[in-house]
Amino acid sequence: MAPPLSGDSLVQKLTVEKQVRRDVTLLTLSGTIDCDFDGKKLAAVIRTSRLAIHLAGVRLITSFGIREWIDFMTAAARRAEDILLLDCSPKIIQQANMVANFVGSGRIVSFYAPYRCATCGTDSRVHMHLRRDWDVVIRRVPPDRVCVNCGQNETFDDDPDTYFAYMCSQGPVALDSELAIHFKRPPRGLRVAKTVQGRSTYLRLGGVLDAFFPCDKLIDGLEGMVLVDLDLLQRVDEAGAAAWRRFLSTIAPTVEAVYLFGVPPELTEELACWDSPGARPQLATMALTYLCPRCAIVTRRTIDFVRHYDELTRGMLPTKQCSDCWGTVYPTIPDEFVAHLASIPRPDVPPRVSKFFRTLAGNEPSSLPAGAHLATRGNACSTGRAMALLAAALLAVALLALFGYHYLPSSNLGGSLGQAGASDTSARQGGQQAGK
């Protein structure tokens, strides 16, 4: 057991999250790449023939960081045949243009274009795919944009000739179908897969839980036992949390029982101060992010709330073992959420419910190859069908986006961790502005 590390202390430091899916390792780097980044050490965790590096959250690279990065790319090229750089932040693109060998044998697949509104000072960035937006890249003419904040015209916040130079020389890269399945960005917003089996309903939520949470649609006709799986949620904002509270309190009087799985710490508050009539939602498992101090890698783990109830409610979070160095990894959860846990009554989750959940959800998210998997289980309802197709993309990418959601203030994140074609308003960044 260990005291939680403060999430805030990690905001500027580099954090690295690792996922492995079949023959692809996905590393998500976020924060500042500086002399503390041990490139060779990180490359040593690559044990697949393909490597995808998600770089939307990289805000600054120092001179020593560049040296370590090149070491990393060189060592990685000896371990993986194919290296793809996804969603490169402007800092990455700028270095690729300036530093020979920065991209090495890797290939840039997608990136962000920086914009600035001179009227209100808002910085934003637009997600682009080299292949889809090749016309923009090759002509080096960024599209006009209007500021979402004040409606005035924005300007491209770099020299287009320079910004697109490296990418012009590299050429477009198509994600092959396998990678596309694993790492395609989800459409923005919430995606829901619904499965009805007998008197039970299984709802799997992925993507972004925000004001557009289709609360009424989901509530409609819900009865019997309800299992809600939040394991694929990428991000929750305040409006989303409020809609979620409304959802729980509205269904409580009409359903037999509600069991919650993969709940992020941000959604535990209402369970701590539950005062609605009807079925109190039972917290079965939580989704926590863990940091390995030795590898400096973040992974996401599911914690059995029932089994660890006594420790969790005393503010003690279970430690886990790192799959790379076998050292201890520590949960990173802000203090205010730890405090909520102490007030949650001991949940009653019968073993048959947990077993039923495992049958529905698969033993682990990575074992689910596609959203269609969800739709064909049991008697998938009609709304679930279309949603489940979209879940295909989510299955693969939800975890990586969560990384940013836990460690960066949401205003910094915006669409930086996904949401194809979306722009990311990144003004008002406080300390992170150092990277600009």
Ligand SMILES: [Zn+2]
């Ligand atoms: Zn503006």
Ligand SMILES: [Zn+2]
């Ligand atoms: Zn480790």
